[in-house]
Amino acid sequence: MSASRKTLVVTNDFPPRIGGIQSYLRDFIATQDPESIVVFASTQNAEEAHAYDKTLDYEVIRWPRSVMLPTPTTAHAMAEIIREREIDNVWFGAAAPLALMAGTAKQAGASKVIASTHGHEVGWSMLPGSRQSLRKIGTEVDVLTYISQYTLRRFKSAFGSHPTFEHLPSGVDVKRFTPATPEDKSATRKKLGFTDTTPVIACISRLVPRKGQDSLIKAMPQVIAARPDAQLLIVGSGRYESTLRRLATDVSQNVKFLGRLEYQDMINTLAAADIFAMPARTRGGGLDVEGLGIVYLEAQACGVPVIAGASGGAPETVTPATGLVVEGSDVDKLSELLIELLDDPIRRAAMGAAGRAHVEAEWSWEIMGERLTNILQSEPR
Numbered sequence: 314m315s316a317s318r319k320t321l322v323v324t325n326d327f328p329p330r331i332g333g334i335q336s337y338l339r340d341f342i343a344t345q346d347p348e349s350i351v352v353f354a355s356t357q358n359a360e361e362a363h364a365y366d367k368t369l370d371y372e373v374i375r376w377p378r379s380v381m382l383p384t385p386t387t388a389h390a391m392a393e394i395i396r397e398r399e400i401d402n403v404w405f406g407a408a409a410p411l412a413l414m415a416g417t418a419k420q421a422g423a424s425k426v427i428a429s430t431h432g433h434e435v436g437w438s439m440l441p442g443s444r445q446s447l448r449k450i451g452t453e454v455d456v457l458t459y460i461s462q463y464t465l466r467r468f469k470s471a472f473g474s475h476p477t478f479e480h481l482p483s484g485v486d487v488k489r490f491t492p493a494t495p496e497d498k499s500a501t502r503k504k505l506g507f508t509d510t511t512p513v514i515a516c517i518s519r520l521v522p523r524k525g526q527d528s529l530i531k532a533m534p535q536v537i538a539a540r541p542d543a544q545l546l547i548v549g550s551g552r553y554e555s556t557l558r559r560l561a562t563d564v565s566q567n568v569k570f571l572g573r574l575e576y577q578d579m580i581n582t583l584a585a586a587d588i589f590a591m592p593a594r595t596r597g598g599g600l601d602v603e604g605l606g607i608v609y610l611e612a613q614a615c616g617v618p619v620i621a622g623a624s625g626g627a628p629e630t631v632t633p634a635t636g637l638v639v640e641g642s643d644v645d646k647l648s649e650l651l652i653e654l655l656d657d658p659i660r661r662a663a664m665g666a667a668g669r670a671h672v673e674a675e676w677s678w679e680i681m682g683e684r685l686t687n688i689l690q691s692e693p694r
Contacts, residue, residue: 317349324406327354329365344682347371355381383413392421415453425693427456432604438471447471461626484678492616493584501585512543515586520551525592525641535648584615593622594641613668635668
């Protein structure tokens with residue numbers, strides 16, 4: 314790849330601090346030739362950032378502030394990097410607001426500008442001032458990436474018709490997220506205090522109202538009536554935790570709050586479940602919505618059948634063979650689907666196998682990395 318086009322990634326969201334966009338960029342950059350990448354990122358903690366950057370095989374230039382804004386000073390610093398490093402592409406890790414500097418990137422010599430969207434732009438597109446910013450970004454960038462057909466439908470008109478829109482959701486690490494062996498599954502369940510036959514429902518997510526953990530807790534009395542030994546595992550932390558714990562008072566023997574788990578423990582817990590359920594729902598008149606929901610795909614990669622909420626892009630993660638979709642607020646329907654699946658191990662096994670095949674064929678990092686390479690390495694139109 315000696316003739317690779319060189320890409321400058323401009324972002325507020327970059328490790329060592331970890332969140333959704335940080336992981337997205339870290340994992341996508343790892344699919345590329347390191348010599349073709351330079352990162353220009355903000356600094357939350359200088360010491361941690363310096364230690365992290367030393368572990369990487371590509372160059373990271375740190376903006377010495379905790380937040381990078383599209384100011385003339387930031388734009389000037391970015392332009393200097395473009396000129397000095399002979400940059401061909403500028404990739405804004407999150408379109409809003411940093412891609413407002415797209416025009417400066419072009420003037421400095423970049424021949425292609427890419428900007429990635431992650432779902433929050435749906436909210437921006439609903440507010441007049443922010444919508445104007447999206448239109449300015451849309452007129453100056455060449456490629457806009459999106460994570461789901463749902464988010465694209467919601468904000469496409471705000472960005473206008475100039476950019477090319479490319480589907481670039483996160484991939485799934487199919488080597489780490491893999492079906493558990495019977496021995497591993499048994500060991501994880503034993504650690505949790507369960508037997509091999511305990512019916513286990515897992516929900517792994519931040520504890521916020523949109524994710525639907527409250528609906529799962531409300532569904533448990535009906536589930537317990539059918540399967541008295543059923544267990545709901547709620548993994549994650551967040552502002553909604555105290556509310557959820559109160560809600561679970563009457564079913565506390567069948568609902569376990571595990572908090573945030575170490576990464577491998579989280580995977581083991583997911584792979585040991587009979588069902589992964591996250592009945593997400595749209596809130597705030599469409600402002601608070603599930604952009605995609607990569608955890609639905611991680612569950613399928615582990616061979617676990619999925620119940621997804623009918624919010625935003627979440628239904629796009631499953632097929633009729635791999636998962637079910639439910640309105641997140643419909644507790645009766647949710648409990649009905651949970652009981653149906655718990656009572657049918659043959660169907661669960663078939664859904665799990667189909668889910669694994671679905672993710673390997675459509676959602677692996679190899680596939681997504683190739684998609685990004687095509688975006689970065691193709692000549693500007």
